[in-house]
Amino acid sequence: MMNTPTVLVLPFPAQGHVNPMMSLSHKLVEHGCNIIFVNSDFSHKRVVRPMENNDKNNDSSSSSPIKLVSIPDGLGPEHDRVNLGELCVSILNTMPSKLEKLIEEIQLNEGIKVICVVADVFMGWGLEVARKVGIKGAYFWPAAASMFGLQHNSPKLIADRILDSDGSPTSTTKSFWLSSYLPAMDIKVMWWLNMLDPLIGKRLFKYVLHSLKDSDVTDWWLCNSTYELEPQAFSFVPKLLPIGPLLRIHHNNNHNQIARSLGQFWEEDLSCMSWLDQQPHGSVLYVAFGSITLFDQKQLTELAFGLELTDKPFLWVMRQDYNGGGNKVSLPNEFKGNKGKIVGWAPQQRVLSHPAIACFVSHCGWNSTIESLTNGVPFLCWPYFADQFFNKRYICDVLKVGLGFDSNENGLISRGEIKSKVDQVLRDENIASRSHKVMEKLKHNIGETSSSSRNLNRFLTWLKE
Structure with a gap:
């Protein structure tokens, strides 16, 4: 087992982010990796509870190729994590140092060397931590490729005065073009403008901008989509690699029943x-x-x-x-x-x-x-x-x-x-x-010969080098 690469997977603490990264983790396990899946303490408790109800203490099983661990998000139990703006500020202030300490402890106490951090773009600071401790890194985008194109190009939209520094539209513009590859985008589809509280939207916009500030340092931007589904978006951001659709395994035996449920809140x-x-x-x-x-x-x-x-x-x-x-x-x-x-x-x-x-x-x-x-x-x-x-x-x-x-x-x-x-x-x-x-x-993209599988195999080859 010494040659088995260990990958640390870092999702944003929300069900819609944990799910695809857990599916990706299963794929990596199928291809011979061990996974350390790092939730916030709050999410970890939610993930472990249903497993315990099933009498499957999955996180404590050292033989499992997916090891569930956690670090604090900096908020107390009384805090409302539905306020994503407050959560993101606390994450940035607390989790980077805790992640660095976790990686050091895993190597020191268990002799396990993490070779790569796969960070949700919403946890992009994780790649700064990885670089600091000499580990490779990759971004994972859990939403549509079109939304990544929009997010990644928001500094240009600010420079072109389509958006102000808070991500708000600067004029009466109703739509804009990101590139000749993409149809015009309506201002109304900007995800951060559709938060329930505009202030939270502005905070989140700045948080994700910060998370992407060093994005060009890593060669790997992975996405849960396919070329066939969003051809124009992938033409616009050729560096973004589709590895979707990321689905759970569908077998009826017990192990895979657990695997399918792992990560549910x-x-x-x-x-x-x-x-x-x-x-x-x-x-x-x-x-x-x-x-x-x-x-x-x-x-x-x-x-x-x-x-x-x-x-x-x-x-x-x-x-x-x-x-x-x-x-x-x-x-x-x-x-x-x-x-x-x-x-x-x-x-x-x-x-x-x-x-x-x-x-x-x-x-x-x-x-x-x-x-x-x-x-x-x-x-x-x-x-x-x-x-x-x-x-x-x-x-x-x-x-x-x-x-x-x-x-x-x-x-x-x-x-x-x-x-x-x-x-x-x-x-x-x-x-x-x-x-x-x-x-x-x-x-067609689920098969081993598909473009998504080829992209994932390229990533795996790089991981194992």
Whole structure:
């Protein structure tokens, strides 16, 4: 085992960032690497809890090729980590020195030499730490390649006075061109302008700018996408290498069941799989809004009655934290939900690959987008914040594999609108056909001879040199 390279993987502490980096970790393990997966203490506790509930103390197993460890993010237990601006300031002040100490301790106490740090771009400071201790580094971008092109070129947008130093548009400009490779970009798709609090958006913009300030020092920028999915974006940033779609392994034995669940912040309710087995093919609406989206009572009520109105079976993921932290909502008393099943968290990739699924009512996070596209499932798009608005436009206007919802005069997506769009997307044979074509392209990229596999193999060769 002495020749097995050890890679340290550093995700941003959010479910949508941990998931693809855990999938990447499994890929690296398959190709003969050991992984040290470094969460914040807060995320680590969340990841380990479902594993302990399954009686699988995965993080303590020294024989596991993925070792889960953690370092503090600098915030106390009373702090609200939903305030990403505050979290990022604390991360920058606390985690770099803690990471450096962790790497030294791993070598000193366990004799393990980390040969490379793969850092989420949102944890780009990790590569500064790697350089300081003489270790190679690589960036990982967990979102669409187009969004990386936008982020990486924001210093130029500031220099050209399209943006000010906070990332805000400087004039009445509604759209701009990043390059001749890309279609015009609408100001509204800039992810940092779509945060729930504009101040948090400005802080995050500056944080990611800082994370990318030394990006040219590393040769490796990896991305969970494919050439076929975003050809123009990869032409614009040729250094960015697609290694997607990054999906979990799909086997039924115990080891891979654990592997598939590793990294989840909530315990997956597997009873939904046997429920899906009992539904007719292509009949079920899968409704899931990721790890952050919250609805107020009025919108939740419209959604519940909208699902009932469709008269279709539905699988609705309502997170366990949905009714906590001041977000007091409940299902309306008159809601029967006889045709549906509601779970706290689902094994999403298995759900989306199930033949009973007809369409995905989604927040359009990039992981959900990739997973649904890979399974040929059409979308009903309901973005909440950040890059989800760009992803929605890409799904509806570029790939044309889904529809968006329209709000009424009160800013609500009504039950009638939900029923109407469900009927429309399920009737539309063109959407079904295009979804199937995109699926075929992405499935091709899972094979060993695909461009994504070749890119990953180039990276692995470099790792092992």
